[in-house]
Amino acid sequence: MIPVPKTTPKTTPGKAPGNAPKTAPRTARSPAGGGAASDGRRAELLAIAAGVFAAQGYDATTVRRIADEAGMLAGSLYYHFDSKESMLDEILSAFLDELWAGYEGVMAAGLGPRETVEALVTASFREIDRHLDAVAIYQREARQLASSQPRFGYLADSQRRFERLWLGTLERGAAAGVFRTDLDLRLAYRFIRDTVWVAASWYRPGGQHSPEEIARQYLSMVLDGVTVRE
Amino acid sequence: MIPVPKTTPKTTPGKAPGNAPKTAPRTARSPAGGGAASDGRRAELLAIAAGVFAAQGYDATTVRRIADEAGMLAGSLYYHFDSKESMLDEILSAFLDELWAGYEGVMAAGLGPRETVEALVTASFREIDRHLDAVAIYQREARQLASSQPRFGYLADSQRRFERLWLGTLERGAAAGVFRTDLDLRLAYRFIRDTVWVAASWYRPGGQHSPEEIARQYLSMVLDGVTVRE
Amino acid sequence: MIPVPKTTPKTTPGKAPGNAPKTAPRTARSPAGGGAASDGRRAELLAIAAGVFAAQGYDATTVRRIADEAGMLAGSLYYHFDSKESMLDEILSAFLDELWAGYEGVMAAGLGPRETVEALVTASFREIDRHLDAVAIYQREARQLASSQPRFGYLADSQRRFERLWLGTLERGAAAGVFRTDLDLRLAYRFIRDTVWVAASWYRPGGQHSPEEIARQYLSMVLDGVTVRE
C-alpha cells in the first residue's frame, strides 16, 4: 500500500507527466515574489486539511469544515488551492516523497536482509510518527484513488515500487538462509506491510512508546514470533 | 488442523442492545409467513449494496448506483429499506452477529491458549471469506461510525468485547508460558488483530489459497516468526 | 367561503360539465351489481380520509397514512378511488350537497330577514356538527383549489351563490328596517360568514354546547352585540 514520490531529486525515471512540483497560487493576481510567507500559510492549511481528512475521511470532509478550522470562509481556500482534490494530492505526495527519501537512504546503506528489514520498518514507523494524518488518509483512500483517478496514478506506481523493494529483500533473505523458505513470500510481504502501516490507525504521537520502540517490538514479533522458543 | 464450529445455534449473549433484528417492508399487516420471498430480495439487495460500499466507500456510494446495479430505480430501494444508512447497519450487524457466533463456538470449546489463538484466527479468515465486503466496509468505516453515530454504538461494544477476548487469551498464554512475556501485550493484540483483518483488503474468495491455508501461514508467521530457527 | 353543490336535484343551472355524481370503482373488473357493500366501504374510507385531511392538511397527508388508518396498503386505495384528489373532491362535494339542501329548505320557508338569518346560521352550525372534517378541510383548502384547479370550479360557484344568498337576505333586512343601514353590507356579510364557519376550527361534536345552543349564542352576539343595552 505504499507509492512512489512525485519528486525524487535523483532518479525518477518514468515520472508521470503533468505532475510538476506543487506551487503557490496560480491566479492572474498571484502574489509577487517567492512567497515564503505564502508557503507557510499553505503548509498550515495543508496540515489542517490533513487532520480533517484523517479524522472524517476525504469524502465526508467538506471544504467548509477545513475553512472553519482555519478561521476563514470556504471560498477563501481557493486562493491557495485549485481544489479539494489538489489538497489531497499535495498531502499524499509530500508524504510519499519523504517516505521514499528515507527508504532510499536505507537501501543505499547496503545492509544485509535482516538489517534491511529492520531499517525499513523503523523508517516506516518514523514516517507514521511524522506524517500520521497523511498515512491514515493514504490507508483509507489510496486504493480507490489509484484505480479511478489518473491524477493519482503515482500512488499505484509507488505501490509497485514498494512491492519490488520488499519482495526483493525477502527473496534475498530467503536465498541467504536468513528467512524461512516454507512461506509464500507474497503472503509474507503483505503480512509485514500491513502489519506496519495499519499501526497508523491506533498510533498517537507522544504516546507511551516511541516509534523506534514500537518498531523494535513489531520486528521482534514478526521476525521471531510471539511464542516462546525452546 | 483446528476445529472451529461454524455457528452455535444456542445463544448469542452479549448481543449489542438496540441491535434488534432488522425488519422487512413496512406493511399495515405484515405477511403471515416469515416473508421468505421478501427476505430473499432484501438479502440480494444487501449483497449488492455491500459490494458497492466495499468498492467505493460508503460516502462515495450513491443510492442510485446501488439501485442501478440492482436493476431498479433509486426510489424503489426505499420500499425495502428505510435509508442508505440502515442498509449499512444491516450489513455490518449481520456480519458481526455471525462473527461472534463463530467466536463463541471457539471459546466454548475450552482449548488451550495457543489452540484458541489458532481457532480464532482461522474463524476470522473464514469470516473474511464469507463476508468479504462487510469486512472491508467495517475496516474503512467502523471507527468513524462508532464515534459519531449512536445508532452504530454496537460497533464500539463489539470492539471492546473483541479486545477483552483477545487480551484475555494472550494473558492466559503468557501466564502459561506459551507466549513470550517480554512483549507489550496490547501491542501484540493489535499486531495480531490488524494482521488478520487487513487481509480483507487483498483477499479474493476462490483465489489461490483457501481461508484455512492463509490462516495456517499467517499463524505460522505470527507464532513462530519469519526468520529461520536454529 | 361556501359553495354550490355538485348535484342539486332541482335547479342547478350552469352546472360544470364532467362533474357527474361520484360513483363506485371504474376499473375493468369493477364489482358487478349495485355494490351496497362497496358503498359502505367507500364511505368508511372517505370518513377516514376526511379525518386525516382535517387533522394534517391535504398536502401534508400521505395516501399511505390514510391506508394505514384503514388497515390496508396504500396501493389498495386505488381500487376504490381514482386518486387522492378525487377523495378530496368527494368529501367536499358531499358536504356542499348537504349544505345546500339545508339552505334551500330554509329559503323555501319564506321567512322574514331576521328569521332567515337565524335559520341559516342554525343550519350552518348543524352542518359543522355533522361534517366537521369536511368543513375544516374546506376552510383550509377551498380558496387555493378553486383558483388553481378547474376540477374544483364548483367551489367558486358555490361561493358566489352563497354570497348572493346572504347579501340578498341582508339587503332585504336593511330595506325592511330590521338591520342597521350604517354598515358596509359586504363587510357585514363577511363578518357573519366567517364568524360562523371558523367555529369549525375549535368545535368538537358532543361537547358542552349543542350546535343549536352555539347558534343561539352566536346569533345573539351578532344580532344584538356583546355590550349591555340600556
Add this chain to the structure above:
Amino acid sequence: MIPVPKTTPKTTPGKAPGNAPKTAPRTARSPAGGGAASDGRRAELLAIAAGVFAAQGYDATTVRRIADEAGMLAGSLYYHFDSKESMLDEILSAFLDELWAGYEGVMAAGLGPRETVEALVTASFREIDRHLDAVAIYQREARQLASSQPRFGYLADSQRRFERLWLGTLERGAAAGVFRTDLDLRLAYRFIRDTVWVAASWYRPGGQHSPEEIARQYLSMVLDGVTVRE
C-alpha cells in the same frame, strides 16, 4: 379614535423561550458591523417567501418557487437560511413579536374594558395590514405546527397568552357591567378572536377601507350588533 402605540421599545417580557433572534449567514467570523446589508437581503427574501407561503400554503410551496421569485437558484437560499422551516419560523416569530409589542402598549395604557377591546381590535387590524402574509400563514398553519413541532412551541405559548389577555378583558368588562353576562365568555372570546383574524383571508392592503375603518365597523357590529336598536 383609539390610540394604540406601535411598538414599545422597553421590554418584551413573556417572550417564548427558544425564540432567540434569528441569525445571519454562518460566517467563520461574523462581520464586524451589524450586517445591515445582509439583513436587507434576508428581509427581502423573507417577504418573498411569506408571499408564496400565504398564496399556496407552506407545504405546497417549493423552495424552488421561492428562489424563482427571488431571481436565484434554490440552493442559493441556503446561504441565507438553514431550511425552509426556518424561513417560516422567522416569518411567524417576527410577526408575533410585533403583535405583542402592540398589545403590550395597549395594556400598558390602563384603559377601561370597552376601550381596551377597541384598542386591541384596532391594533390587530393594523397588524393584519402590515403583516398580511404572516397572518394568513399563521391562520393556516399554526395549529398544526404548534402541536407537532417543538420548534414552534412558541405559537402555543402565544395562543395561551392571547387567550388570557382577552378573557381577562372580557371578564373585567362583564364584572363592570359593560359587557353582557348572559353569554358564555369563552364563546365570546372565540367569536371576537376569529372574527378579527379571519379578515386576513379577504383583506387587501390599499383597498377601499383603511384598517382603522374596518376596525371601527367590526367593533360596531361586535359591540352593538347588526340589528337596529329601538
Add this chain to the structure above:
DNA sequence: TATGAATGAGAGTTCATTCAT
C-alpha cells in the same frame, strides 16, 4: 488575501400512482 453571495450539479428521500398476482 479574504469575503459574501451565488451557482449548478447531484445527493438522499418521499410519495402518488400502477399493475401483475
Add this chain to the structure above:
DNA sequence: CATGAATGAACTCTCATTCAT
C-alpha cells in the same frame, strides 16, 4: 379486494466551486 413491488417525478438540502469586490 387487497398485496407487494416497483416507477418516476419532484423535493429539500449539500457542497465544491466561482467571482466581483
